[in-house]
Each structure stands twice: as structure tokens, then as C-alpha cells.
Amino acid sequence: MQPNRSDQREDPRQSVPQTGAVERVSAILEALRRADGGLGVSELSRRTGISKSSVHRLVQDMSAHRLLENAGQTYQLGLRLFELGQHVPRQRDLREAAKPYMNDLREATGYSVHLAVLDGDSVVYLDVLRSPAAPPLPIQMGGRWPAHGTGIGKAILAYSSDGIVNDILAGGLARISRRTIDTPGRFIKELSRIRERGVSFDLEESRAGVVCAAAPVFDTNGEVVGGLSVSGWHNKINLDQAAAAVRTAALALSRELGRAN
Incomplete structure (x- = not known):
């Protein structure tokens, strides 16, 4: 069965999530580095070109590993990054x-x-x-x-x-x-x-x-x-x-x- 092409056009940034996980994590970290404060999932999606669902999943995983800190509805760089640095x-x-x-x-x-x-x-x-x-x-x-x-x-x-x-x-x-x-x-x-x-x-x-x-x-x-x-x-x-x-x-x-x- 052929996939529905209209589904493929649902998000014009579909090509971005096909990049590797490391590239996506790096994009999120870079977006947060450039931000004055924390960013929510929607804003991270807009700045990185990664779909909201992928951003949501990634920031949860990154927070679990202390790479990010969850501040209510926003995320910011975590202390673990400083420790590693x-x-x-x-x-x-x-x-x-x-x-x-x-x-x-x-x-x-x-x-x-x-x-x-x-x-x-x-x-x-x-x-x-x-x-x-x-x-x-x-x-x-x-x-x-x-x-x-x-x-x-x-x-x-x-x-x-x-x-x-x-x-x-x-x-x-x-x-x-x-x-x-x-x-x-x-x-x-x-x-x-x-x-x-x-x-x-x-x-x-x-x-x-x-x-x-x-x-x-x-x-x-x-x-x-x-x-x-x-x-x-x-x-x-x-x-x-x-x-x-x-x-x-x-x-x-x-x-x-x-x-x-």
C-alpha cells in the first residue's frame, strides 16, 4: 500500500527529523545557547526546524539525562553540560x-x-x-x-x-x-x-x-x-x-x- 502523500506534506520540515539524533540534539542545544532564557517545545521546533513531536521526545530524554532542565513549560541548558565541559x-x-x-x-x-x-x-x-x-x-x-x-x-x-x-x-x-x-x-x-x-x-x-x-x-x-x-x-x-x-x-x-x- 502506497503512503498517503498528503500526510507527507503535513509538515514542511519533514526532512529535518530524518537527520541523525546527534544532529537534532545539537540543534536543540545550540538554540538554547542562543536564547536569553528558557524555550518551550513550540519555539524550539520553530528555531530548529524539527517537528514538535520529535522536539518533545528529545527534550524529555535530554532532561532525564540532566542535559536540560525543565522550568515549567520551558527548557534550559542543564548543569550536567557544565560538569562535562x-x-x-x-x-x-x-x-x-x-x-x-x-x-x-x-x-x-x-x-x-x-x-x-x-x-x-x-x-x-x-x-x-x-x-x-x-x-x-x-x-x-x-x-x-x-x-x-x-x-x-x-x-x-x-x-x-x-x-x-x-x-x-x-x-x-x-x-x-x-x-x-x-x-x-x-x-x-x-x-x-x-x-x-x-x-x-x-x-x-x-x-x-x-x-x-x-x-x-x-x-x-x-x-x-x-x-x-x-x-x-x-x-x-x-x-x-x-x-x-x-x-x-x-x-x-x-x-x-x-x-x-
Whole structure:
């Protein structure tokens, strides 16, 4: 007996649930990561393109395994994800090695210090040490920011492979603030300048009024594995001093990582 074709047209997103379970779970997690608060089944279905029945089944299973938390009629990311994230080798090892250098850097400069790694076209912040003298930035551990629009992202990209940089350029350089470098030619020249001086600057490119100095961190093989940055108000921070301090800290951390291997 042939299936009723009208049933196949019942939901225009029928092709989405045919993807694997991992893809669907990932889509739900990503939708919740981007949300300001919890999301209900209908909204998750709309944002992911997965049918409501599949979303309903998946969020129940994910909640049972503590990947999600049920808050009434909505769902949000669960504590189990945070617990698991602490055991990611790259994150754990780099964070542990960087902690004393980040503390020294904040004490030396008086401003907020960040540790981040590149993931796709974004930087993911592994650690954030805030300072009351620094701007209250919307950056937290596990948070993401477009790599091309941050000092720390540019520091990492300056020492990344051509393939990684080309992928960033191919995806477009979205304007985050009016000072964001958003043309490929200017961006390539900026990466070249960063390699020459060993330090990257964010001159209000990610947020008006905020500047930062950043430097890359390398492993024992000389491969860039992350970056350190110091951020402050544009009219209060001494960028030359901040740049010298962050570069010294990044070099020391790189040596530490080399000894650990």
C-alpha cells in the first residue's frame, strides 16, 4: 500500500527529523545557547526546524539525562553540560595552566583578563577574571564572540593557517560596531601587523568605548592554541603597558605549556 502523500506534506520540515539524533540534539542545544532564557517545545521546533513531536521526545530524554532542565513549560541548558565541559582536555589543561598568569596579569594591569580559544568563526571564552575598574562586558565562561571582531580572536587568527583565515573571510566579516574591520583586504593587513608586533588590539571594534590588548598562546609545537587579553575603557587604560604585560604573560604561559608536554 502506497503512503498517503498528503500526510507527507503535513509538515514542511519533514526532512529535518530524518537527520541523525546527534544532529537534532545539537540543534536543540545550540538554540538554547542562543536564547536569553528558557524555550518551550513550540519555539524550539520553530528555531530548529524539527517537528514538535520529535522536539518533545528529545527534550524529555535530554532532561532525564540532566542535559536540560525543565522550568515549567520551558527548557534550559542543564548543569550536567557544565560538569562535562570541565573535563574537556583542551579546556581543562589550558585553563589550569593559565590561571596564575591571568591572576598576575589582572593584578599588574588592574583590568579584566580573558582566556579564549578559536572554535569555527568564534572565540570561546574559557576563563574570565573581571575587574571593577573595567567595563562590564557581556562575556562569561563558555560565551562566544565573533573572532574577527575581538582582539583575542585576531591574535589567534594571525597565527592560524591560511585555510582557517580563508574560512573566516568566506563567511563574511559582520560589523559588530562601527569600528569593526569588515573588509577582507584590511583584515589581512591587520593580521600581518599583529604578526609583526606580536600583539593584537581591539580599538572599539567589538564594543563602543572598550579597547583591549591581546596576545597568542602557543603549544610546544609552536601551534597557536588560544589567546590572552586585557580589556578596559578606551580613555583610562594605557594600551602600551597593557600590551607589554599581556605579551609577557602569553609568552610565559606558552613556555609553561611547552614544559608540560
